[in-house]
Amino acid sequence: MSDASAHALDHHEPVTSTGIPNKKVLMWAFLGSDCMFFGTLISTHLIYRKISATVGGNTLDVRDIFDIELTSFSTFILLASSLFMALAVSAIHKGNLKSTRWMLFGTIIFGSIFLACQVYEFTHFAHGKENVNGDLEHQLTLSSYAGKTLEEGKDAVLEPHVFGSTFYVLTGTHGTHVAIGVFWLIGWFVYSFTGKMSTADAMDIECCGLYWHFVDIVWIIIFPVVYLMEYAF
Amino acid sequence: MATESIKYAAPDTETKLETKVFPRPGQHTSGIVDWLTTIDHKKIGMMYGLTALFFLLIGGVEALLIRSQLWSHNMDVLTNRQYNQMFTMHGTTMVFLVIMPLSAAFFNYLMPLQIGARDVAFPRMNALSLWCFVAGGLILNLSWFFTGGSPAIGWFGYAPLTDTRFAEVIGDMGPDFWIFSLQMLGLASLLASFNFITTIINMRAPGMTMMRMPVFTWMTLIVSFLIILAFPAITIALVELMFDRTYDTNFYDFLEGGKPHLWQHLFWIFGHPEVYILILPAMGIVSEVIPVFSRKPLFGYGLIIFSGAIIGFMGFAVWSHHMFTTGMGVVATSAFSILTMLIAIPTGIKIFNWIGTMWGGRIRFDTPMLFALGFITMFMIGGFTGIMHSSVPIDAQHQDSYFVVAHFHYVLIGGALFGLFCGFYFWIPKMSGRMLNESLGKLVFTLMFIGFNLTFFPMHYLGMIGQPRRTHSYNEGHGFETWNQIATIGSAILGVGIAIGIFQFINAFFNKKLKPAGKNPWDARTLEWTLSSPVREYNFARNPIIKSRDQAWENNYGAKENHSEKEPLDDHGVHMPDRSWYPLLTAFGLFVLVIGMLFHASIGPAGELVRDYTVAICGGTIAIFGIIMWSLEGPAGYHLFPKENEE
Numbered sequence: 001m002s003d004a005s006a007h008a009l010d011h012h013e014p015v016t017s018t019g020i021p022n023k024k025v026l027m028w029a030f031l032g033s034d035c036m037f038f039g040t041l042i043s044t045h046l047i048y049r050k051i052s053a054t055v056g057g058n059t060l061d062v063r064d065i066f067d068i069e070l071t072s073f074s075t076f077i078l079l080a081s082s083l084f085m086a087l088a089v090s091a092i093h094k095g096n097l098k099s100t101r102w103m104l105f106g107t108i109i110f111g112s113i114f115l116a117c118q119v120y121e122f123t124h125f126a127h128g129k130e131n132v133n134g135d136l137e138h139q140l141t142l143s144s145y146a147g148k149t150l151e152e153g154k155d156a157v158l159e160p161h162v163f164g165s166t167f168y169v170l171t172g173t174h175g176t177h178v179a180i181g182v183f184w185l186i187g188w189f190v191y192s193f194t195g196k197m198s199t200a201d202a203m204d205i206e207c208c209g210l211y212w213h214f215v216d217i218v219w220i221i222i223f224p225v226v227y228l229m230e231y232a233f
Numbered sequence: 234m235a236t237e238s239i240k241y242a243a244p245d246t247e248t249k250l251e252t253k254v255f256p257r258p259g260q261h262t263s264g265i266v267d268w269l270t271t272i273d274h275k276k277i278g279m280m281y282g283l284t285a286l287f288f289l290l291i292g293g294v295e296a297l298l299i300r301s302q303l304w305s306h307n308m309d310v311l312t313n314r315q316y317n318q319m320f321t322m323h324g325t326t327m328v329f330l331v332i333m334p335l336s337a338a339f340f341n342y343l344m345p346l347q348i349g350a351r352d353v354a355f356p357r358m359n360a361l362s363l364w365c366f367v368a369g370g371l372i373l374n375l376s377w378f379f380t381g382g383s384p385a386i387g388w389f390g391y392a393p394l395t396d397t398r399f400a401e402v403i404g405d406m407g408p409d410f411w412i413f414s415l416q417m418l419g420l421a422s423l424l425a426s427f428n429f430i431t432t433i434i435n436m437r438a439p440g441m442t443m444m445r446m447p448v449f450t451w452m453t454l455i456v457s458f459l460i461i462l463a464f465p466a467i468t469i470a471l472v473e474l475m476f477d478r479t480y481d482t483n484f485y486d487f488l489e490g491g492k493p494h495l496w497q498h499l500f501w502i503f504g505h506p507e508v509y510i511l512i513l514p515a516m517g518i519v520s521e522v523i524p525v526f527s528r529k530p531l532f533g534y535g536l537i538i539f540s541g542a543i544i545g546f547m548g549f550a551v552w553s554h555h556m557f558t559t560g561m562g563v564v565a566t567s568a569f570s571i572l573t574m575l576i577a578i579p580t581g582i583k584i585f586n587w588i589g590t591m592w593g594g595r596i597r598f599d600t601p602m603l604f605a606l607g608f609i610t611m612f613m614i615g616g617f618t619g620i621m622h623s624s625v626p627i628d629a630q631h632q633d634s635y636f637v638v639a640h641f642h643y644v645l646i647g648g649a650l651f652g653l654f655c656g657f658y659f660w661i662p663k664m665s666g667r668m669l670n671e672s673l674g675k676l677v678f679t680l681m682f683i684g685f686n687l688t689f690f691p692m693h694y695l696g697m698i699g700q701p702r703r704t705h706s707y708n709e710g711h712g713f714e715t716w717n718q719i720a721t722i723g724s725a726i727l728g729v730g731i732a733i734g735i736f737q738f739i740n741a742f743f744n745k746k747l748k749p750a751g752k753n754p755w756d757a758r759t760l761e762w763t764l765s766s767p768v769r770e771y772n773f774a775r776n777p778i779i780k781s782r783d784q785a786w787e788n789n790y791g792a793k794e795n796h797s798e799k800e801p802l803d804d805h806g807v808h809m810p811d812r813s814w815y816p817l818l819t820a821f822g823l824f825v826l827v828i829g830m831l832f833h834a835s836i837g838p839a840g841e842l843v844r845d846y847t848v849a850i851c852g853g854t855i856a857i858f859g860i861i862m863w864s865l866e867g868p869a870g871y872h873l874f875p876k877e878n879e880e
Contacts, residue, residue: 016435022354025431029461033423036465040499044473044484047495143481143489160489165482169473187861 027207031214034177038218041173042225045166049229060145060163062230064138065125074117075223078178081110082216089209092202100205101192104185107212111182118175122168128156140164167226174222177215184208255814255862260871262812270812272356275768277363278342279664285334286735288370292326293728295319300688300721306709314401316705317385322373324388325411328511329418330370332645335653336514337366337425340453342664344429346761346768347447349438349777354431357813357863362424364820369417372410372827381405387703389500390474392485392493397478406831409478412471413827419464419471420823426457433457438760439800440779444538447759448531451538452517455545456510462549463506470499479834494559501552509548511645512612513541515652516583519605522659523587525757526602527594530783533586540579547576557628566625573623580616584609599755600674604655607682611647615640618693633703636696642689646727654681657738659757662750665741666766673737680730687723691716758786763797771807774875775799806872813866819859825852 016022088103128139131149137156139146142164146156188205191197258270268276299319302310311319345353353359376383384407386394393399395408433454437446473484474496483489485496524531531537553561553569561569587609596602618640622628631637654677662668695716700707707713741747753762760777761768762785778798781787787795829849837843 017437017441018435020435022431022435025435026355026427029427029430033427033461033465036462037469040466040469040502044469044495044499048490048492051490051492142476143483160483160486162483162490165473165476165484165491169476169482169484173472187864 021203023203023207024210027210031210034214034218037173038170038221041166041170042221045170045226048162048166051162060147060161062140062163062167064147065129065140065145066227066230067121067124068227068231070117070121071223071227074114074121075219077110077117078114078216078219081107081114082213084110085209085212089202089206092197092199092205095199097192097197100197101189104189104192104205108182108185108189111178111185111212115175115178115182118171118178122172140167142168170226171222174215174218177218181208181212181215184211255818257814257866257869258812260809260811267812269817270360270814272352272360272810272812272816273770274341274345274353274356274359275664275772277359278338278340280363281334281341281366282338283739284367284370285331285338286738288326288330288334289731290735291374292323292331293731295323295326297724297728299323300724302705303707303717304721305714305718306711307706311705313705314382314385317387317703318383318407320703321384321387321407321411325373325384325415327645328388328507329415330366330373332511332649332653333418333422334366336456336511336649337362337422339449339514339518339653339656339660340425340429340456343660343761344450344453345432345436346764346772347450347759348433348436348441349760349773349779350432350436351772351807352810353428354436355428356810357816357868358424358428360813360816361819362421362428364817365417365421365424365823368820368824368827369414369421372417372824373414376407376410376414379406379410381407384408384411386411389504390496391500392474392491392496393487395474395478395496396486398488409475409831412475412478413831416468416471417823417827419468422460423464426460429453429457430461438773438777438779440777440797441760442779444535445779445782445784448520448534448537448541449514449517449759452513452520452541455541456513459506459510459513459545459548463503463510466499467503470496470503473499479830497556497559498552501555502549504555505552506545506548508644509544511649512652513545515608515649515655516541518652518656518659519587519608520583521757521759522601522605522655523590524783525659525755526597526599526605527591528597528756529590529594530758530786531586532589532592533582534782537583537586540582543579544576547572547579551576554623554628557625558632570623570625574620577616577620577623584613584616599658600669600671600678601655601659601755603675603678604651604658607678608648608651608655611643611651611685615643615645615648618643631696633701634696635692635700635702638702639689639692639696642685642692646685646689651681654678654734657734659755660761661738661741662754663761663764663766663768666750667741667744667747668750668754669737669741669747673733677730677734677737680726680733684723684726684728684730688720688727689723691720691723695720753785753789756786756789758783760784760797763788769875771809771873771875774807775802802875806874808870808872810868810870813863815859815863815866819856819863822852822854822856822859825849825855828852 016025018025084103084106088100088107091097091099091103125140128136128146131137133149133152135149135153135155137146137149139156139158140163141158143160144158145161145164146158149156185208188197188201188208191201258266262270268280271277298311299316302308302316302319304310341353341359345351374383381400381402381404384390385401386408390408390411397405400408433446433450437443473482476482477484477486477491483491485491485493487493520531520537551569551573553565554573557566557569587605618636622631622637622640631640658669658674695713696702698712700711700713700717750766752765754766755762760779763777764772776799777784778800780797781791781795784797788797826849829846829852833844833846833849835843835845
């Protein structure tokens with residue numbers, strides 16, 4: 001902390017009972033609560049996964065809908081973004097503002113690539129895939145899904161189903177978390193050009209990092225539970 | 234008043250930070266702007282309390298309408314739909330807009346005083362919590378004026394009652410208002426709880442170890458943890474329901490593969506901890522009051538706290554006892570039955586500890602003590618019927634009968650509301666600086682105690698002989714009339730008692746003729762009683778150094794080494810954070826967002842569904858703008874200079 005900023009207001013920075021800054025305790029409490037948000041969503045998905053495997057005599061095979069290569073790629077990108085985040089936190093602690101700025105930028109870019117993949121994925125799932133005859137099949141919407149086309153020249157019939165509901169709401173909630181994180185990071189990135197950023201901001205950026213890592217960890221659970229498990233059981 | 238004895242600091246240049254969009258109200262703000270922009274935990278607590286008491290009157294009128302309809306067989310005070318709306322609104326109002334915010338009012342006002350802090354950890358977030366609560370209450374009650382009127386789905390909103398296809402009125406918006414208002418209220422509770430947890434963990438005065446904290450503060454901590462872990466379940470359940478109703482997903486739609494049963498599980502995973510969220514604050518209040526009026530330290534302090542924590546923990550493992558008749562299977566039913574019986578043990582420990590506190594004490598029967606004793610006895614009756622329900626076959630008999638209504642009103646009025654009234658009678662002298670009239674207080678207690686028992690005790694019997702709950706009328710010849718009439722008379726007496734009580738609480742802040750309270754009118758024990766009444770803006774002129782549990786008592790009667798000390802006055806004065814418009818603005822943005830979401834869909838000229846999110850996006854933009862400006866303005870602040878001898 002520079003001498004100038006140590007003036008008057010800053011000396012009131014409270015000495016906390018635990019020695020942990022207030023904002024960090026707040027962030028941990030929030031993350032504990034957020035576990036329950038995702039826990040509820042993931043439970044809903046798991047409960048419905050087998051119960052509603054069939055509707056109208058059709059077995060749902062979501063492997064036909066998923067694009068597992070793309071999702072694996074975006075999973076890797078999101079995990080890699082955590083490295084940038086960790087480096088940004090480390091850099092701000094050391095007072096290396098330039099490095100902080102570009103590590104934040106890296107995190108933003110990787111987070112955005114993940115989001116772009118998710119938008120692509122959602123759009124394509126909702127639109128369905130064209131088969132060799134140009135008919136639409138393997139379509140997944142919020143309320144229904146379509147399997148294979150039964151007749152040439154006709155699109156596959158959409159039938160009411162729960163998988164789309166649980167899938168989109170669960171992964172969409174995660175995507176919203178990533179988007180909030182990206183906007184938060186953009187805020188810091190812009191702030192880094194104002195010349196006001198200093199090691200005094202290290203704790204705030206660390207809280208941002210806690211959030212970012214948490215969102216990553218949630219994806220580490222969602223990816224196997226929602227995607228990989230469909231290929232195993 | 235406090236202002237006379239404070240020498241204000243000359244405006245410092247350093248406290249004027251950046252220019253703002255909204256000019257930041259300064260140190261000398263008063264009147265309505267002060268209340269709208271305040272970040273003082275005491276004022277926020279008072280506004281929480283006042284709003285909740287207002288909703289208590291609304292919820293009470295709804296209850297009286299229900300009782301009038303049941304006065305005799307086949308009455309038509311209310312149509313069956315109006316009756317359904319009435320019990321839905323009564324339940325939702327009393328749980329989310331009365332008991333929870335009344336508890337929050339005490340948390341806000343007292344907890345920082347009890348741990349020796351100058352405010353909560355995040356004062357502006359505290360203000361946001363208040364305004365979200367007000368917005369949530371407004372949204373719920375706005376439902377009366379739109380298509381379908383208010384929700385008629387029960388406070389539990391069971392699927393498929395919430396399914397759009399089963400709506401009695403086409404385009405019924407009641408459940409939508411209900412969903413969004415609960416989301417706002419949930420947000421308010423979550424924000425407040427994060428704040429309280431951080432404050433209690435991190436902002437205790439030197440020497441205030443965890444095991445020296447007053448029991449009320451401990452219960453605040455436990456309840457805050459319950460809220461942050463239980464509310465996500467209903468938030469997500471409501472998100473799923475919102476998607477079902479608005480975007481046609483199938484979470485609870487049994488015609489398209491969904492399971493209404495899942496709603497019940499998610500609702501009660503939240504709903505049962507919620508029961509403890511409602512009762513633990515009252516238990517905390519009573520644990521403060523009984524030692525004071527028995528002139529003895531609390532018996533089994535550690536045990537009371539530990540059993541509170543156990544209750545909170547086990548509260549997450551008993552939710553399915555609300556669902557014994559849904560056919561969960563023998564294993565699940567037995568497990569939940571056993572756990573429900575076990576949770577009676579920590580509750581019983583607390584009751585024995587309160588009795589142990591009174592045993593051999595020199596008991597004074599002032600109004601707060603009467604309410605505390607009312608709490609113990611009435612809560613015990615509610616607890617006993619609760620233990621009866623933990624037995625599956627008995628529960629199957631009682632399910633959906635008036636016996637259950639009797640049970641939970643004994644817990645929620647006889648328990649929670651009596652506890653909260655006890656808190657009002659105990660702490661209003663501290664908040665207002667004036668004593669309440671004892672005779673009037675005793676009259677209120679008598680009316681409430683008699684009215685309450687007349688209303689709800691007969692319901693045990695009515696339930697046993699078969700009167701179903703949530704049913705708008707009954708036929709002649711069942712023998713229900715007499716007891717229902719007694720209950721209706723009782724409810725009127727209870728209503729009068731509560732109304733006089735509310736008048737008395739508010740009157741204390743305006744009636745200058747009332748006796749001044751002084752620092753410690755009850756000869757009470759905890760830290761807040763070492764301060765002047767009403768408490769000054771900065772709470773503690775000098776930070777206290779805590780030496781023992783029951784610090785106020787020790788300072789008066791204890792050994793010299795147990796007296797608290799004070800840190801020396803700071804040359805820089807007491808730093809006070811500035812007021813802010815942004816919590817109010819952010820809550821307003823969220824309110825507009827909700828209104829925009831509620832009315833975004835309309836039917837176009839060709840009969841197609843048109844979605845227009847303009848208003849919602851405007852609201853969201855206002856909220857985001859508020860948050861950004863909030864983070865840029867910083868806490869800022871000014872300094873106050875208390876005199877040497879001030880508390």
